[in-house]
Amino acid sequence: MPVVQKLRCQVEKIVDYGEHVYTVELRPERPAPKFFPGQFLHLALDEYDPSGFWPESRVFSIASSPAQRDRLRISYSVRGRFTARMEKEMRQGVWVWVKLPYGEFVIPDQNDVVLFAGGTGITAFTSFLDGLTPQFRHRVYLAYGARRRNLLIYRDLVQEKSRAVPQFRVLFFIEEVPGGGPPPGGAESGEERIGSVSVESIWAELQNPGRAVYYLSGPPLMLKAISQDLGRRGVAPGAIQVDAWE
Amino acid sequence: MDPSIALRTQILERVRQYAREKFARRAFDPAKDLVHYAGRVFDEEELYSLVDASLDFFLTANRYVERFETEFASLLGLSNALLVNSGSSANLVALTSLTSPKLGDRQLKPGDEVITVAAAFPTTVAPIVQNRLVPVFVDVNLGDYTAIPERLEEAMGPRTRAILMAHTLGVPFDLDKAAGLAEKHGLWLVEDNCDALGSRYRDRLTGTFGHLATFSFYPAHHITMGEGGCVVTDDETLSRVARSVRDWGRDCYCTGGENNTCGKRYGQQFGTLPQGYDHKYVYSHIGYNLKVTDMQAAIGCAQLGKLESFTARRKANFQRLMDILKPYEDRLLLPRATPGSDPSWFGLVITVRENAGFGRNELTRFLEANRIETRNLFSGNLLRHPAFEGIPHRVVGDLKNTDRIMNQTFFIGVYPGIEQAHLEYMARVFARFMGGERVS
Numbered sequence: 001m002p003v004v005q006k007l008r009c010q011v012e013k014i015v016d017y018g019e020h021v022y023t024v025e026l027r028p029e030r031p032a033p034k035f036f037p038g039q040f041l042h043l044a045l046d047e048y049d050p051s052g053f054w055p056e057s058r059v060f061s062i063a064s065s066p067a068q069r070d071r072l073r074i075s076y077s078v079r080g081r082f083t084a085r086m087e088k089e090m091r092q093g094v095w096v097w098v099k100l101p102y103g104e105f106v107i108p109d110q111n112d113v114v115l116f117a118g119g120t121g122i123t124a125f126t127s128f129l130d131g132l133t134p135q136f137r138h139r140v141y142l143a144y145g146a147r148r149r150n151l152l153i154y155r156d157l158v159q160e161k162s163r164a165v166p167q168f169r170v171l172f173f174i175e176e177v178p179g180g181g182p183p184p185g186g187a188e189s190g191e192e193r194i195g196s197v198s199v200e201s202i203w204a205e206l207q208n209p210g211r212a213v214y215y216l217s218g219p220p221l222m223l224k225a226i227s228q229d230l231g232r233r234g235v236a237p238g239a240i241q242v243d244a245w246e
Numbered sequence: 247m248d249p250s251i252a253l254r255t256q257i258l259e260r261v262r263q264y265a266r267e268k269f270a271r272r273a274f275d276p277a278k279d280l281v282h283y284a285g286r287v288f289d290e291e292e293l294y295s296l297v298d299a300s301l302d303f304f305l306t307a308n309r310y311v312e313r314f315e316t317e318f319a320s321l322l323g324l325s326n327a328l329l330v331n332s333g334s335s336a337n338l339v340a341l342t343s344l345t346s347p348k349l350g351d352r353q354l355k356p357g358d359e360v361i362t363v364a365a366a367f368p369t370t371v372a373p374i375v376q377n378r379l380v381p382v383f384v385d386v387n388l389g390d391y392t393a394i395p396e397r398l399e400e401a402m403g404p405r406t407r408a409i410l411m412a413h414t415l416g417v418p419f420d421l422d423k424a425a426g427l428a429e430k431h432g433l434w435l436v437e438d439n440c441d442a443l444g445s446r447y448r449d450r451l452t453g454t455f456g457h458l459a460t461f462s463f464y465p466a467h468h469i470t471m472g473e474g475g476c477v478v479t480d481d482e483t484l485s486r487v488a489r490s491v492r493d494w495g496r497d498c499y500c501t502g503g504e505n506n507t508c509g510k511r512y513g514q515q516f517g518t519l520p521q522g523y524d525h526k527y528v529y530s531h532i533g534y535n536l537k538v539t540d541m542q543a544a545i546g547c548a549q550l551g552k553l554e555s556f557t558a559r560r561k562a563n564f565q566r567l568m569d570i571l572k573p574y575e576d577r578l579l580l581p582r583a584t585p586g587s588d589p590s591w592f593g594l595v596i597t598v599r600e601n602a603g604f605g606r607n608e609l610t611r612f613l614e615a616n617r618i619e620t621r622n623l624f625s626g627n628l629l630r631h632p633a634f635e636g637i638p639h640r641v642v643g644d645l646k647n648t649d650r651i652m653n654q655t656f657f658i659g660v661y662p663g664i665e666q667a668h669l670e671y672m673a674r675v676f677a678r679f680m681g682g683e684r685v686s
Contacts (some may be wrong), residue, residue: 051302059509245509
């Protein structure tokens with residue numbers, strides 16, 4: 001784990017996707033420390049006195065690229081008291097504190113990888129996907145779902161990578177379609193399924209499921225369902241990596 | 247305004263005044279003053295930082311530790327720097343880390359061999375023994391006092407898994423050879439860089455070649471924080487393991503006063519513990535408590551800013567002393583750097599030649615009687631010390647030079663506290679001895 005640093009950051013931009021889902025761009029007072037795709041940061045809203053204790057904070061995957069150390073990006077959905085405070089208090093120009101980097105949810109280039117992402121859980125993978133190139137030696141599969149199409153907030157990045165990296169395959173999942181009919185979207189809808197992220201939908205695509213490593217990030221119910229399904233299919237527990245926070 | 251802020255400003259300003267008064271430089275008096283072999287070199291900045299940290303009264307690792315570790319890792323161009331309470335602890339943490347089950351088939355196991363030297367400080371070798379590994383001793387060169395490169399290859403055996411050696415008194419060992427051997431045979435390479443902060447090998451700082459490297463910040467060393475040391479690595483797994491070994495062996499990596507840094511304090515399963523057992527009290531290694539305080543790191547931060555000037559003064563003092571001693575080369579073997587290296591000298595090592603007409607102790611007694619401090623090259627031959635006589639070990643060839651070092655070698659200081667007046671005095675004392683004067 002690289003040396004953890006505490007940084008004061010100014011909120012530079014907030015993207016509101018509706019339904020209490022946001023992306024926040026932070027500008028640190030000094031360049032952020034080196035971090036790896038999949039690592040996370042702590043964000044505190046209260047003023048931090050470096051001579052004292054770190055205030056209450058919550059963890060968020062670093063969604064931005066490690067190559068860009070003068071900006072940090074996180075995405076969140078309002079789920080509890082702290083994220084409700086974030087929604088209320090974080091405005092452009094406001095100062096917050098972060099400490100980073102933490103975590104070992106890092107994807108090495110050692111096996112085929114299968115990524116399951118639900119909602120803002122995709123942020124555990126965006127940094128990795130951002131840096132994904134055709135030079136990655138293994139296949140990468142992504143099953144990425146959200147309640148509605150507008151909440152597939154990193155769809156553009158994912159599609160861009162899908163076009164640029166031949167060994168990257170993606171399936172989108174939308175739980176609710178207005179009117180209940182098939183999803184609109186023309187040619188790209190071939191990549192889009194209605195329903196929750198599932199193992200079943202991607203399993204047939206995998207060339208060697210027994211030798212892949214599975215990375216899961218999303219709501220607890222999704223994590224539980226996917227983990228159990230993978231277990232039933234004979235995937236060893238050590239091949240299932242779950243990014244689960246309290 | 248918070249009155250404590252104004253008070254703090256006043257206190258710190260008075261600390262600066264105090265430091266200027268109390269520790270004002272005064273002229274060297276050769277009739278009374280010692281010429282130390284090493285020592286702390288500081289000014290008001292160190293006292294300011296120390297008191298500043300103490301006024302936080304955080305006590306355990308906090309902002310100064312974060313700052314030091316960040317700046318130190320940056321200096322070396324590495325990801326991870328982990329402060330510990332001494333260089334010896336750094337060696338213990340580094341080597342113990344290599345016994346972690348988290349390293350899979352690269353984990354060192356009891357009976358595995360580690361190549362090292364016996365002309366060493368004891369706590370370079372002690373962690374090998376403490377971890378039930380077997381040290382394999384190779385002899386060293388006279389002059390640079392580092393492992394004879396050819397012997398490293400000869401030391402390889404079926405259970406050899408690591409190399410742990412010091413850059414003796416600032417002189418880098420043959421890193422081409424050691425790193426090449428490590429790569430060829432899949433060995434761990436640990437650089438004990440405790441005596442060599444600022445030394446370079448092929449223009450690159452030592453401490454950046456090994457999987458792990460260690461540093462000491464004891465007052466005799468290149469920079470100080472009183473008691474202190476550091477483990478550095480660019481390997482994320484080793485960093486995590488080293489932190490665990492340092493911090494009681496626990497799996498959790500929260501620093502003092504932090505909770506739930508991992509974000510899953512009650513959500514994990516370890517060993518046969520109940521699901522969700524508090525991560526703060528989960529232990530993945532047999533560990534120690536070897537942490538530093540924020541006050542120590544505060545001193546270190548001030549010292550780190552002076553490293554460049556300290557290094558330059560060490561090199562300049564070394565060169566002046568070499569010029570002083572050059573006329574006596576027929577009787578004294580003077581030190582040399584290893585090929586490709588640029589040492590930040592810890593001291594100036596001298597081996598009394600066999601045909602000198604006097605022995606090492608005769609010379610050091612004379613120097614000490616004239617208030618010039620001397621030190622032996624640490625243990626001389628570690629295997630001849632009571633604690634190490636019976637340890638399981640292997641010797642490659644013989645340790646003839648190591649024994650010579652034990653009998654005939656010592657060093658004198660080149661540290662930044664030595665100034666022109668000291669050097670001139672040292673020149674006069676050496677001249678008197680070489681002219682035949684002896685302690686009666």
